[in-house]
Amino acid sequence: MNEETQLVVMTNGQVTTTSREVAQVFGREHRDVLKAIDNLTKDLDEGVRNFSQAPMFTEETYVHSQNHQEYRQVRMNKDGFTLLAMGFTGSKATQFKLRYIQAFNEMEETLRSQPALPTNPLDQIVLLAQGTTQLSKEVGKLKNKVDELDGNQVLNSARYEYISKAVSAKVREYANVNNLNYKKVNGELRRDLNRQINEVAGVKIRRDLRDKDFDTVTQLISIWTPAAATIYQLKQMELEV
Incomplete structure (x- = not known):
């Protein structure tokens, strides 16, 4: 596995990976991973498919870097990946699954540590005003530093x-x-x-x-x-x- 591979990313507020990333990490053909996902989703009813309050699998496309053609891929959250990875066996597969689970957990922990944004419009306005005030203060500090640097220049x-x-x-x-x-x-x-x-x-x-x-x-x-x-x-x- 390429150590530089970014296993998971943030997408619309949740931690996800793609069928292409999974295929690359586990050393499988992308078409085989897509086939495995299709077989899973075929057997799932609507309630089970969305039990995690977010779709486990989402259809999307990507553009190939060489021929610039558009191809299919599937994005999945942690639950979708866990379900898919159940079918991957072998000692190496187990190591990769653990790496993925660790990556999901670390990203989710990062999300939990961030302060939640308010949903009330009035609170959002207050937060925006506070942010604007803080930004103005920082800009003022920066201007003072620039002025101080300019003022300390030797007379021309x-x-x-x-x-x-x-x-x-x-x-x-x-x-x-x-x-x-x-x-x-x-x-x-x-x-x-x-x-x-x-x-x-x-x-x-x-x-x-x-x-x-x-x-x-x-x-x-x-x-x-x-x-x-x-x-x-x-x-x-x-x-x-």
């Missing part, structure tokens, strides 16, 4: 250049307003402003500024004044001959 060259020019303009403005020698105080003022920028952005050097820092930094530049220690240093420089 255009924004970095904008901040550099803003720093230069602000330093020159302060020097002019306070009648300071721009060339003389330029370096000290720049160090002070850059130090404050790095502090509010939580970085060591201005090159490490992130995209999310841009608005904060530009606002800081617009209202910046030197620290008291820097102003004292500037006064000392003015006194120097």
